Amino acid sequence: MQYDFDQIINRADTDSIKYDKMKYFFGRNDLQPLWVADMDFATPDFILSDLKNRLKHPILGYTMRKPIFFESYKNWAKKRYNWEVQNQWLDFSPGVVGALAIAILALTDENDEIIIQPPVYHPFFEVIKGNQRKLVENPLQKNSNGTYQMDFDDLRNKITDQTKMILIANPHNPVGRVWNKEELQQLGDIAVQNNLIILSDDIHADFVYKPHRYIPIASLNSAVAQQTITVTSPSKTFNIAGLSTSVVIIPNEKYRQKYNRKLTDMHLFLGNIFGNIALVSAYQKGEEWLEQLLQYLKTNRDFVIHYLNKKIPAVKPVAPEGTFLMWLDFSNTGLPHEKIKDILINKALLALNDGKSFGTNGEKYFRLNFALPRPKLKEALQKLEIFSTNK
Ligand SMILES: Cc1ncc(COP(=O)(O)O)c(C=O)c1O
Known part of the structure; x- marks a missing residue:
């Protein structure tokens, strides 16, 4: 079976921290969420179906x-x-x-x-x-x-x-x-x-x-x-x-x-x-689903790295060997950390994790979650192009 990781699913108002806690953490809720480490892909059907089966019994x-x-x-x-x-x-x-x-x-x-x-x-x-x-x-x-x-x-x-x-x-x-x-x-x-x-x-x-x-x-x-x-x-x-x-x-x-x-x-x-x-x-x-997911994520990872190198050279990716998270180095923008953060939130309208929250050596870094449908990932990278001109 071929799984569709391109499917865009609206997660707003599902009590998802990534979507519904954005205002609390970033001060506004109109951002594209690339922060909390869960994926914007459907939980696999075989898990959902086993859960639904259990729900046929009325006592929990x-x-x-x-x-x-x-x-x-x-x-x-x-x-x-x-x-x-x-x-x-x-x-x-x-x-x-x-x-x-x-x-x-x-x-x-x-x-x-x-x-x-x-x-x-x-x-x-x-x-x-x-x-x-x-x-x-x-x-x-x-x-x-x-x-x-x-x-x-x-x-x-x-x-x-x-x-x-x-x-x-x-x-x-x-x-x-x-x-x-x-x-x-x-x-x-x-x-x-x-x-x-x-x-x-x-x-x-x-x-x-x-x-x-x-x-x-x-x-x-x-x-x-x-x-x-x-x-x-x-x-x-x-x-x-x-x-x-x-x-x-x-x-x-x-x-x-x-x-x-x-x-x-x-x-x-x-x-x-x-x-x-x-x-x-x-x-x-889960093995077959996971193999397809890994393939999709690897393409997403390579896509981000290629995109940044080509179009936004001031943002340097640390190529991950594992995880669906990418550690991005913004130091070549020449901007102070708080300014980078402000541009990300208030101009690019993107929610990434602040590198400083990861402690020592997190300054001028932000963490990007690339586990999302590729069309949405492309949108996010286009918004990040604001850093290609040092605005
Ligand atoms: C390294 C690491 N450990 C633990 C967790 C969270 O685990 P749990 O939700 O099961 O406490 C995360 C989630 O991002 C993580 O990245």
């Missing part, structure tokens, strides 16, 4: 996760990433960021240090600082060829007796890196040597453009696996983020017990009936 009472819930993720991980996950490693969370917070509360103490690698997804700051842990930055380095790398020397220097955890994103939001084996190995070795827990947010794992390949850091070897908590979800992949359902993989039994204790103490283990159904449907039936 307390629900449980059947073994197929974790089994379907396990099979997906084996097939898509060649990762052998064991049944007992698997646990649940209502959302990926929620799982990060639970893991932090379960496995670290107040004032422990947790390392992150900015520029990075803004809730990483909140789950650390909001839970009274100390945030330590190990900023990514940008090479002369425009790609980002982890700075391992700086990382080693930042580790103290109080450092308990490093929180990474793989693939990385917003710079779009898909960490390669050598990088993950170095990081894993440092974590093992220093007894650091690696909390790996792999929510974007399914969005990887060939020849790049997603490698779960816990799949490297058993020493690294014992240090790692991986959190993932079908929510981005299948556009079901509103169902708040995710999977947590913890090979280390002691860590797993602590995680599960905290999840239970907070009474967050139940989940919801629709999330359970959608996850199984996605992982059991």
Whole structure:
């Protein structure tokens, strides 16, 4: 079956944050939304149809996760990433960021240090600082060829007796890196040597453009696996983020017990009936849809890069190896950050994420979500041409 990703769907007034919270965040609601990381494509029909089937029954009472819930993720991980996950490693969370917070509360103490690698997804700051842990930055380095790398020397220097955890994103939001084996190995070795827990947010794992390949850091070897908590979800992949359902993989039994204790103490283990159904449907039936989606997104990605290079050279894209997000460097416009932001919102009428919200090294950057029908993407890029003349 051929899926139609060109279809334009009106999402206004569906309580979508991306559309219906624009006025709150940008001061006006007549912008083209290119910010929140969900896609403007229909959730696949096989998921919608499984949900509708369940709705034929009139009672939506307390629900449980059947073994197929974790089994379907396990099979997906084996097939898509060649990762052998064991049944007992698997646990649940209502959302990926929620799982990060639970893991932090379960496995670290107040004032422990947790390392992150900015520029990075803004809730990483909140789950650390909001839970009274100390945030330590190990900023990514940008090479002369425009790609980002982890700075391992700086990382080693930042580790103290109080450092308990490093929180990474793989693939990385917003710079779009898909960490390669050598990088993950170095990081894993440092974590093992220093007894650091690696909390790996792999929510974007399914969005990887060939020849790049997603490698779960816990799949490297058993020493690294014992240090790692991986959190993932079908929510981005299948556009079901509103169902708040995710999977947590913890090979280390002691860590797993602590995680599960905290999840239970907070009474967050139940989940919801629709999330359970959608996850199984996605992982059991989703491969063909995903392959077509990746093809579409890759063309969108290349289209944006080509368009910017040709028509708007002052806006430099960082070509993502994964995710449907693009980190755009506006520094060649010669304009101050606030001016760029003002032009984006009030002249181009575009809503992009402000680079400063991703922390260190976010100044003069903005993040573009390119998971939208190509005709709409073209419209957005035409509006961005305002920067081709430095207006
Ligand atoms: C790296 C990363 N982690 C987590 C999330 C959100 O996960 P959830 O909605 O399940 O909390 C996002 C959404 O943009 C993300 O980019």
